[in-house]
Amino acid sequence: MLEADNLECVRGERRLFAGVGFRLEGGELLYLQGRNGAGKTSLLRMLIGLLPPEAGEIRWRGVPIRQAGDDFRAELCYLGHLNAIKEELTPLENLLAAARLADEELSEDEVLDALEQVGLAGREDLACKYLSQGQKRRVALARLVKERRPLWVLDEPFVALDVAAVDWLAGLISAHLQRGGLAVMTTHQAVAIPAGTVRELRLS
Amino acid sequence: MLEADNLECVRGERRLFAGVGFRLEGGELLYLQGRNGAGKTSLLRMLIGLLPPEAGEIRWRGVPIRQAGDDFRAELCYLGHLNAIKEELTPLENLLAAARLADEELSEDEVLDALEQVGLAGREDLACKYLSQGQKRRVALARLVKERRPLWVLDEPFVALDVAAVDWLAGLISAHLQRGGLAVMTTHQAVAIPAGTVRELRLS
Amino acid sequence: MLRIVTAVVARDLRLAMRRQADIVSALFFFIIVVSLFPLGIGPEPDLLRKLAPGVLWVAALLATMLSLPRLFADDHRDGTLEQLALAPHPLGLVVTGKVIAHWLVSGLPLAVLAPVLGLQFDLSTEALVVLTASILIGTPALSGIGGIGAALTLGLRGGGVLLSLLVLPLYIPVLIFGAGAVDATVSGLGGEAHLSLLAALTLAALGFAPWAAAAALRIALE
Amino acid sequence: MLRIVTAVVARDLRLAMRRQADIVSALFFFIIVVSLFPLGIGPEPDLLRKLAPGVLWVAALLATMLSLPRLFADDHRDGTLEQLALAPHPLGLVVTGKVIAHWLVSGLPLAVLAPVLGLQFDLSTEALVVLTASILIGTPALSGIGGIGAALTLGLRGGGVLLSLLVLPLYIPVLIFGAGAVDATVSGLGGEAHLSLLAALTLAALGFAPWAAAAALRIALE
Amino acid sequence: MIHWNSFSEFLAMGGYGLYVWGSFGVTALILAVEPIVVARNRNNTIARLKRQLRAERRITE
Amino acid sequence: MTDRFNIYRYAAPSAFYPLAGAMVPWFAAAAVLFGLAGLWLGMLVAPTDFQQGEGYRIIFIHVPASWMSMFIYLVMAFWAAIGLAFNTRLSGMMAQALAPTGALMAFLSLWTGALWGKPMWGTWWVWDARLTSELILLFLYIGYMALVAAIDDPRRADKAGGLLLLVGVVNIPIIYFSVKWWNTLHQGASVSLTKSPSMAATMLWGMLLMALCFWMYSIAVALIRVRTIMLERERNTDWVRETLEGDGK
């Protein structure tokens, strides 16, 4: 479904990597590894089409993503290291607005349910700026609960989460894979994803 | 050396904790635990005097820190979850400026040496905005290399670091404890600190 | 298509309401700047009446401009902009929504307030009507053009001032026609010609600016 | 003590140089606002000469004010401010350093440029000298008072406009004496009295403002 | 002792009626409306707090 | 803790709340009485001014409003200083309760002054020093209210607002003395403690009674407002719960 050929990344004067390629099918997780600064985030941003690669091509369902455009983006869910939540809005408002902007149908009940799953029951109506680091991250992750788009791209999703939340998220990713979804992920924490095929790609 | 009595923290309407107290001597590490939103960051900010506690008192060498003021701050080194580096400056400039503002003597050679230790050799002259997440964190941590002040307060220092850097930092903290320093730390990652007495405090 | 635009407008308006201060303070900035001039220049009514159109329009322009840096900056900083760029519809629509919301928060209140301030400068009723109309018609163009500037300077530190630098030259035609309309009315020539030119400017800006801004945003995100 | 102040000044100046855009753009903002007025008002030389002191001073004031929101915001956002507040010396000294740096970047260049712009308005040599002197003497007060406003609104979203609201009323005396000095010179009364009042204002602001701002910063960091 | 000869003279205020009554009218309006707003505000707050208190009780019981 | 509450007995909201509640009716009644007496003297009894005709009667609200607008700001600044020095909870609430009334007084001063200026000076507004500084005072009130509203944590809001009040208080002497310092259109103070008043006795009494009326009115409104703020702020304390379980009085 998602293929990358011979990707090359140059930042400033520095060639971060070259000749990187892979092929990912439904139910598979690509686990991107590499030391700090190896180029993992850069690679992810290429995959979602925000950073044009120096060389090489990325295809989704056989079509180069530049060409696929909105069709590709309609099947993509990206979670960067920024949380993409508004500090002034409450978790509830944040998730509703995000859904509406991504053109998804999501009822208030569904959102409340998602928030409860991420352990934010009782904080639905507190502006996000008052939340702790980990709680903010949880709001961002709550988007994934009802997410049914096939391709998930996650940049260090486990950062700032406590142990219980890490387990919960690992379970959520497994369920996504079992539904036949694809995921690309980076993390420096060793977290076991119980289900799905895990492929590793090491940048160095 | 560092004592806290009966601390109480109220944020908004919510009482996060009450009756928290501990006593920390040289060579000891206080490892603060608790789920997301338990109040770890809030407690750390009380300890360094940025957040006045609702009730209770914090003493350093027997003197309440409000009273000790600059004397206390002269012995304190804090590392929050923000990196406190300027994106426009290079790592070298950042560290030199930080040292000068903290009123410490630090030569350029010492700084270069510290940067090499954190694995940023070759990036001394690249503006920090081009660095990866983990590399930025490393710049912030490089401040600790030459740091000889007795009390270190670290909020989630391991976030965004790769495995090698985590080990290195654990070693650095150990060395600090062996020199008779104190440290207070939070982290959700299980990291073993080889030396020193580790005390745990669980907020819930 | 319309759904996206309204969704963006609704979200931005809610954010503005939440911050409350925003709307009120843009207005007060307008009031204060307008009141500064007589202080700097002195209290002769005749002189002040001559200045009125220019001062009011320059103040409106500055008030609109001041809120521009935050048009995309907040969304950029917290990662929302990335998500908007990844949504499966043209980014230009999103920008259109943001521009409309910006105008509702920063342009519309100015038009409401302008006649009151005009009184301080002793303007005639007719001149006040034309003043209000010109601000009502002209400010959408300011928001639209400002959007391009805001997108171009996004993420550049020191963006705020750089932004003014980019945007002000483009604002000058709006200023000339806007103040010109009031001036023409005051001197009895009738401001219709100026107003229709202003309307043309606004239409052009609203049709074209969002797409230029969207392109600039994609570059800023690379 | 002095070491801390100079360290802060040095760091802030280096940052400003790195961003380059900053200095140049504050200047250009000044130039553009000053040039907007003749456009909004029309080109009669007599009228313009009367306006000159007011317009130049209002523009200087706005240019200084525009860069205020970022006085502490950048340091706040990236955590540097916490570190500064934890350093073992009075926070007021750090703020003094930042205020000085702000003036060097935003006030001083205005004073250098003011005479050139004054020429556009057909001012006499004497008036130009007084104009320059008044801006040179008055802008440090603007930076100092602005520091308080910037500290009070730190971390509040929508702070930029709220900041203007808080700071502008306090700027008005500076504006009145500054423009008054030039006005008095133009009308042959001599601007010394105004200038010495201005100097008194500046001294008071510089002595007092950094400590008030430091107190506000501690509140913002809670 | 009363200075006016007739009510209409009182209303006219020696030709300054518009200005005098404009001042007194707006002042009276504001001094009347402010207490009403303040009192309403107070009642609303009390009602809301009572509601919250009851809800809280119900949860803890 | 307890001994501190003894020292600042009425600085504790729980003690001040009932006290304030008991005082409100008295101040309200006094305001009405003084107001009626002042209006009777000023509107019905006082003679025509030989210069300004009947138009001068605006003075009976213009001057009290102007005085109150300055005085309330001073009181707020006083509370702010207390609050910053002793960290009492009550002071911030008092300052906040006074602000809207102060802003309204400043507005009334401007409004009545403008209505007075049109017949006397021929214009609604001149950029005279006193008028301008009164306008600045209005902005300071609004700035204070906007700042306090923008900060959600009430204690932080109190501290930041208090600081602003103390900084802005320099404007008060400027307003008061502006007429002396700059020789302008606006008339100088005609009531002073040292000199004997230069106006007719009935006018003077009318004005003083109206000033007392405004004074009582402001206190009454501010007390009601501060009681509301107290309930809101301290809603999680026992005394508020008990109060709410009663009738809220």
Ligand code: HEM
């Ligand atoms: C918007 C315009 C005006 C403002 C903001 C204003 C402001 C003030 C202030 C702050 C005071 C109290 C200060 C003091 O007692 O010394 C005052 C008093 C007074 N004003 Fe005005 N004023 C305005 C217009 C006028 C006009 C048009 C007149 C009359 C022609 C006037 C006549 C007076 C008089 C007679 C007093 C009482 C002075 C005294 O007896 O102490 N004012 N005004």
Ligand SMILES: Nc1ncnc2c1ncn2[C@@H]1O[C@H](COP(=O)(O)OP(=O)(O)OP(=O)(O)O)[C@@H](O)[C@H]1O
């Ligand atoms: N202009 C530039 N000149 C030189 N090197 C650059 C430039 N811009 C970026 N880089 C380098 O590119 C790399 C960016 O890496 P990226 O953010 O993709 O790393 P990462 O693998 O995600 O690291 P981390 O684990 O720390 O998140 C860094 O090593 C950085 O130093």
Ligand SMILES: Nc1ncnc2c1ncn2[C@@H]1O[C@H](COP(=O)(O)OP(=O)(O)OP(=O)(O)O)[C@@H](O)[C@H]1O
């Ligand atoms: N105004 C407020 N009203 C209610 N709750 C608040 C308010 N402000 C902060 N909080 C709560 O205070 C807590 C702050 O926690 P803090 O940041 O200290 O947590 P932490 O233990 O560091 O968590 P993490 O592991 O996620 O970093 C959060 O639970 C937050 O919801």
Ligand SMILES: [Mg+2]
């Ligand atoms: Mg990365």
Ligand SMILES: [Mg+2]
């Ligand atoms: Mg934390």
